Amino acid sequence: MAENPKSGSGSSILWTLLSFVWLALAGYAALFVAPTEKTMGVIQRIFYFHVPSFWTAFVAIGTTTYASIAYLKTRAPKWDWLAVSAAELGAVFLTIGLVTGPIWAKPVWGHWWVWDPRTTSTFVLWAMYVSYLLLRTLVEEPERRALLSSVVAVFACLDVPLVYFSIWWFRTLHPQPVIGDGGSLDPTMGKVLLLCWGAMVALFLLVVRQRYRLEKLRAEVDGLRMEAERRAS
Amino acid sequence: MSTGFSVQFENIEKRFGMRLALRGITLSISPGEFVALVGANGSGKTTMLRIAALLMRPSAGSVRIGGEGTESPRAIHARCGMVSHATLLYDELTAQENLRFFARLYGVTSVEQTCATALERVGLAERARDLVRTFSRGMRQRLSLARAMMTQPRLLLLDEPATGLDPEGQSWLGNEVARVRDAGCTILMSTHAHGEVQSGVTRAIRLEAGSVAEDSGESGDLRGILGRVGPERVLRPENPGRGER
């Protein structure tokens, strides 16, 4: 029943190495290969991590939603393990995005934070994920916790397009000086961006896998404890 | 006279997080049986009743309610009554309003008549327009029973219904339950109390730590099992003429 430790760690060591190599390559590319942006200078390079972190967060959100629906249908605990793993990672990547934003914005545009469509929508998304994770800590029984958080995840997912649309339309009606990367993208920049995104997704998959295995092991320990209890009586 | 439902537990298991409340229970209860479920607190009686009521999903195994009119869970619910530890009543409504609400919800045909009769039967006719909040524990219990029985159930689930009732109340309860049993209803009742409430019991099952320890359906020792109810104190005044431990 337990995963064969040897094969488990074999493939994950490979994946870990691969991810870190990829990340290193991406970092190098972002810092040295990509051309320096005309107006913003060196600080602009943070863009190569700022933007993909949101894209990765969306992958996480999609995963959590899919896993939540799968749980509601099948009630197999593995879907709940996947949902929480992806949600935690999603929250982390959103946080990275929300933190790198001001770091980039302050030297370039003079403000730490501005409520433009992207920041507002992302913040709302981040709040939804944090509240999902908080709810999980407040429900003790695993089956109940999985059920309730799955429903919340589905509702949150349904809300995402509505959040984006409403905020975008609001800004269309009340335009503000645009902050962000306007204009076309230099092809090299585009390639570096994709490379960085790839690295982040690799990292995402790596960490989700580990987190999933942690949940699985926890459930196995609980199962063993109950089995012992059953045998003892 | 319509027959009661049959209840079949197949390898029922119920987990609450880390705690295993029911371990692989397999039982078959025939229509019209009056089953007394006995056991210490925490032995799984309430869990079993809630699973039979289709309120709780078992973690493993299945429960099947059989008989005429059991095509869907909703159809089963229409002819299933429950009295539990909690009163299942709205404190802010009057006795009459509570009964009317549930009667309508169950699709009872002549609501006023049924409610009036039910209140009469449990001796609460004069208190019909009083808020349940003002009722004593015994009165609430009686109203709760009225609510469960007014829909003419074919399966009646009682979770320690004599708790908080004085000897008169318990004797009254015994009569009411016997009446329902005579009408053919299947009754599953968890109990601590001795004597009155248990007249008419056809089968006794003792649960211990989530498993069936004894079943008079197999051993034939009905009296013995009932007598071996645990050493907990029952919530009622001392009755010197009873001669029990």
Place this chain on the structure above:
Amino acid sequence: MSLGRATGLIFAKELRVELRSRELLSTTLVFVLLVLVLFSFTFDPSAMEARRFGPGLLWLAFLFAGSLMLQPSFVRERTNDTLSALRMAPVEPFAVLLGKLAANALFLFLVELILLPIFAALYDLAILPVLGRLVLVLFLGTVGLATTGTVFSAITAQARLRELMLPLLLFPVLAPVLIASTEATVGLLSEEPYLDSVWLVFLVVFDAIFLTAAWLFGEYLFEE
């Protein structure tokens, strides 16, 4: 029993229970009034500012009211385990949800209607010419608030720290409603009042989506 009839019965029960005690309506009213008044003298807006920011504050106050008012709906059913009684009744779970949702929406709507003239007086806004359309916006926004709020209150009733958890879950998800309702209200209270059809349709869409979601996923909320 049809969904409509079952919902109606539960709706009537909710109304009767609340009208008996009236505690929820009165406390919510006072709370929202306090919030509006506090906003008013903290910001002390000029006429143009009042037109621009007033609606936002109004809807914020309604949002706060909602997160308080929606809590008891399911928590009350736990005291005597009447929720089990409802679950055992031969009605579909969605009827219970819908009945409560309708009752919550009605209570919130009543509170809003009572506070609307007070709001207009405090911020010196002309609501009479646009009253009909304003009430429509109020209604649509309230339905959205009540729908998500009722579903989430069923969820938080089963969690610890529920008073804190409900607003935490509710506010991000209701951000679109807040924006849409506020903007629609601003449009109606501007110097040349107009009803922004985009926001109106948006609110209808929001309500439809979440009512459908409540219908599809509602039964999972009551499982044991």
